[in-house]
Amino acid sequence: MTDMSEDTKSIREMCDAFGVTPRTLRFYEAKELLFPHRDGQKRLFTKRDGARLKLILRGKRFGFSLEEIRQLLDLYHIGDQQITQLSRTFEIACDRLNDMVRQRDELNEAIEELQDQLKWGEKVIASMQSDQEAAE
Amino acid sequence: MTDMSEDTKSIREMCDAFGVTPRTLRFYEAKELLFPHRDGQKRLFTKRDGARLKLILRGKRFGFSLEEIRQLLDLYHIGDQQITQLSRTFEIACDRLNDMVRQRDELNEAIEELQDQLKWGEKVIASMQSDQEAAE
DNA sequence: CGTCCAGCTTACGTTAACGTCAAGATGCTG
DNA sequence: CAGCATCTTGACGTTAACGTAAGCTGGACG
Incomplete structure (x- = not known):
């Protein structure tokens, strides 16, 4: 067993959970939509990344571009400002x-x-x- | 006066009539959606081209790709077969x-x-x- | 005759959202 | 230790439907 679930997911688990490809997740990271942590060089996706990804996918259903989604996500994040x-x-x-x-x-x-x-x-x-x- | 209207239109007249750019018409010709005649090297768009273009634009509104539209147009043409x-x-x-x-x-x-x-x-x-x- | 305009062809540029290698690192396992 | 799977980063490829620029041509006008 891959031990897994210490609240972080590997890229594969993430993909399986959301039905996307690794490329997509790396792409989203490059576009600053996701910010997975690292274990060495491997990505660790947190619950927060999961939440963001869920929003991203919903945004796409809405027809937002990734860039628009990024802005919306950023603005979720500020909260106080x-x-x-x-x-x-x-x-x-x-x-x-x-x-x-x-x-x-x-x-x-x-x-x-x-x-x-x-x-x-x-x-x-x-x-x-x-x-x-x-x-x- | 450009004499015009011997039932054929210049590319510009065509553009004005349908609200598209010359590039678009040439592009459609390249994709074999339109078949304008020639006067020297200039394109002459016939009534038939007009009809086809109308169908093309409608097809686009429907969300067909140009390739799909081409197929549909081809099938209009057979008539008897x-x-x-x-x-x-x-x-x-x-x-x-x-x-x-x-x-x-x-x-x-x-x-x-x-x-x-x-x-x-x-x-x-x-x-x-x-x-x-x-x-x- | 010059120049201006419309049109022509050829061909490279654009945008979004990834896909698809390539080449190297890491880690487990028999 | 060899082998295999899985991960990584780069970097180039893809698709649709045109946009855009460069350079040439041919007719009209004054």
Whole structure:
């Protein structure tokens, strides 16, 4: 047994836990989204890294870029400092929300449009099939 | 007057008509999405190119990749041939529609989630601001 | 005739978020 | 000790859909 669970995870455990690749975790570290400790040269991911990663993945679902996520994460961290920065975060999030709403609305339009097209297409195919049958 | 409108458009007219850049049109030609004629070395875009471009742009709104769009366009063109191919097109479009619906639903979830977070954030900011005031 | 404008081709640049080697360190195990 | 797995750091590759710049051409205008 890898002894494990002294509250820190190896990179592999981390990957398995969150369904990402090692490359991704190193990448996130390089981008200063995660700050794993070290044992020698090996990374040790703490609970805090886990929490951050969870937020990162959620952020991605929201459609934030990693850079935006980094900023948001940084602002989580300050806690006591600059209110201005925090409300800036807030703005970013609001913007993103608006983007998402817009995007959704566009999607809804597109969906309807495409559904119409498909009805059309159904008819065409149907008629072509009867043509085919008629031709036999 | 550039005489124009002998049913063909120059690249610029085309761009103005559809709100794209020349680069884009050349790119689409390179990708075999459009087939403008030539007058010497200058491109002449026909009505057919216009129709195709309209479909291309719509396809993009739907979230199709240019490659997918090319395939769909090719299948429009056959007209008389293979029904199988046509229904294949149909399937692709259906798949895309399902993708879009899924995507929209995810977006809706994300939007709600983010809205919740924002309520949270509002409170935090409000309380911090009163802290700030209290500190002065 | 000069010059200006629109268009052409070729080709390298861009961005995001990793993937994919390569080469070396470390550690366990039989 | 050999071997193997797992980790590390670098560094270059990938994809999509164009952007951008350089250098050439051909016609129109004054």
